Amino acid sequence: MTFKSLIQSNIFPIPVGSYYNLQPNALYLVYSPLAHVMLIATPDSVRDLESAISEPEKAIPQIKEAIEQLINHVPINKKIRKIRGTDDLQKMSILPNHICNLSCTYCYSSQGRTNMVLNKTKLKTALEYFINPARLENRFLSISFIGGGEPLLSWDIVKYGIEYAAELATKGGFTLGMTLITNGTIMNEEILSVLKKYNVLPDISFDILNEFQEKERGQYEKVCNTLDMLAANNLKPSVNATITPSNVCFQEHMLQEIISRFNFVDNMIFEPVVDAKLFQTVESFKKFYNDYRVYFTKVRKLGEKYGKKIESRLSRNLNDIIDRGCPSKFTVTPQGDLTICYCSSSPKETHYERRVFGKIKNDLSISLNQKKFLSIHNENVYSFSKCSDCFAKWHCGGGCMCPNDTYSSAYLDVICDFTRDYVKQALLERMDAEGIMSDFLQKLN
Template identity: 30%
Template sequence: MYIKSEQIFDNIYAIKEDIDSWIVYAPLSGIILSCDTQDLVLLKRSLAEQVTNTDADTIAIELKNNEIQIPKNNLAPSQFTKLSILSNYKCNLACSYCYSAKGRSNKEISPVHLRAAINFFLGNASSGDKRSLFFSGGGEPLLSWNLLHPVLEEAIDKARRNHIDLQIHFMTNGTIFSEEIASFFKTHGISLCFSYEILESIQNQLRGKSKLVSENLSRYLNNGNIIYISSTITPQSVSYMKEMIEAVAQYFPGVNTVTMEPVTGAELYGTPEKLSQFYDEFDLNFKEAYTIAKSHGIQLNTSIQNITEHFVNRYCPGKFCLTPNGTFTICHCASSPQEERYEKCTYGYIDNDSNINFDIKKLNFLLSVNSDSYPECRDCFAKVHCGGECMTRRDTYPPEFMVEVCNHIRKNVLTEIIKQLHDEQ
């Protein structure tokens, strides 16, 4: 579905709904209205400050009244409230869609680098502040548990002494369980998110070790740990989203939050047309799975969900992400020197004396890349919600694929706009 639209004033858009029917959308003013072509012509004149002596003059003033301010991005490392940590380049699975497979090695993060980063991070927090540590891949973080454990204890103690509200989260492939880890996580309220495809046939096809992961998930749940599930939806699994939710409800009671995200990678789809078809299938199946999840008391999430509730000029705020090499990267998907995007995305490093060095000019440049940086975003009515889309997808997909990514976002934004318009009427 091609969506015809135009920007008729700064952050005010006209979206064609039918032959003689338009939706006027002013997201920063919180206004959605419908009109015919004749009324749209009058409104354009009023927005250009040409008096029409019609209701369009009053409406134009209201449309220009931008009540919503788009948040600014962080400009200094000391302002980040989340530190992402890639513990190693090791992994005991071989996922078919892995974004970091090129960087595989036995290298682990240095305890010197880890302590320095956490001390810097917590050192910039004041009493009462909220901060979070997020351990993910790269590789499988729990393969480095013996290294991480003592540093985590120190971080928790430091946060407690300084009255910092520190939340800790781990992303895992689910292949590792120990009583020590489970007990430590429960004691300190550390959540564990299983990157898991839920159904045995899909898990084994795309990731492997389904039985082990299923058993470990149940072990952590039985121990009273906080468990979430994150599933990467691929062309092989997109038609099974409803069954995946039913399986969670049946086999893993206690998991009340599941996230499903479309996989990224042009080679996984082959053609832009197949990517477009996949997105349509994802949206349809997600809606049906969402209804089933709600009936079981499960919150099903995806990043594009309720997209019009968010206002950004950049897709993500940028990451304060420490790699196993002791470098800082803007994106956790660019974690190893073996990956093409690594040099582009790194903006700092820690030396062996625990000195932290940042290239602030490079960081500011990376954070300045937003919806204003892409010509195709200029007249797009979705740009204040998607912020120019994800840097990883833009670097990964050829232009003809990005067209379909953007069209998918516009379709979802338009669906929500129409729903809001009808609710108001």
């Protein structure tokens, strides 16, 4: 059965019979993400909805009422703020260097290592462009200091960036959120006091369990020490763990370790690794993503019990409507180039040239190629033909550029299946929680 008219109206009939031990197409979840409405329907009711979309006057009152609910939303082009060029960007990433004191097995930036460190005056120029009240009307901005390398190996640059950004934000009347993403091996009193003074959120990349941290990243004790120092200074760190084939089934253990050893951590991100060399076959990739979905769902539920939030890019986006995998960023690389995402930071990387849209020149002028920026920004849910009828499209946005650039289409299909399975499962759980499903099944019996 195809439901062209419903799908064109952003109403997606999703077969869910197998979740209730029925034939897959025996039951549908009819989902309207833009209206935040979902209902459960038999195949006959879905057919009635499909006809009612084009001829509502012929529909029976119940179907007419359902259609009205499902289409009652603000149009997508009004729901999502349009980005017309770099002047509309509200998120900045700053990569102070390409140097790192770790060599994590799955490092996304290992190809790009150089001794390059961001020049302070180039950073000044970039901040003055970004935090400029004449550039955009919106007064909310965010900045992440991130790698590329380990930002705290260039502390003087990070410190300068934090202080100058805060000064410009105050002058320009901006609310500015700042985050420092670090591998957690470097911390001292001076860093703590600056983070505290400027309310910078420390986000520690840490695989939590000693065994996996040592296997994939190293320096377990140092990172524990950093977390303890942050807590002792009332700085609440978040933890960013990379989920690999080794630790994918240990996500609940990771949470338990947080509760018993680092209970001051309330927010975690458990994101699947992006590394083509880890997966020799599509089958092994499929297994990994399936395990990730199962154990990630479990750990999120366990986290809720203990007041801990465990998120991923996808779980976050489920509460949002997006047309792009993530917001485009004004990313300053150590050489002073401007790219759309921190994953592209060094000319030594394969896809770098495709992701650069500008440059802070040696004379400190900024050159911005708006046409190129827009062509990269517009790699989104509208540009991938596979996304047009996908029910997960407004929570996925066509996916993250990093796996999109890393994997072949057979592997990306696995990520798409995972995305749809995750979204479907989350929607069904919401329906169960609201009791809609049990009421419906009782009526059906």
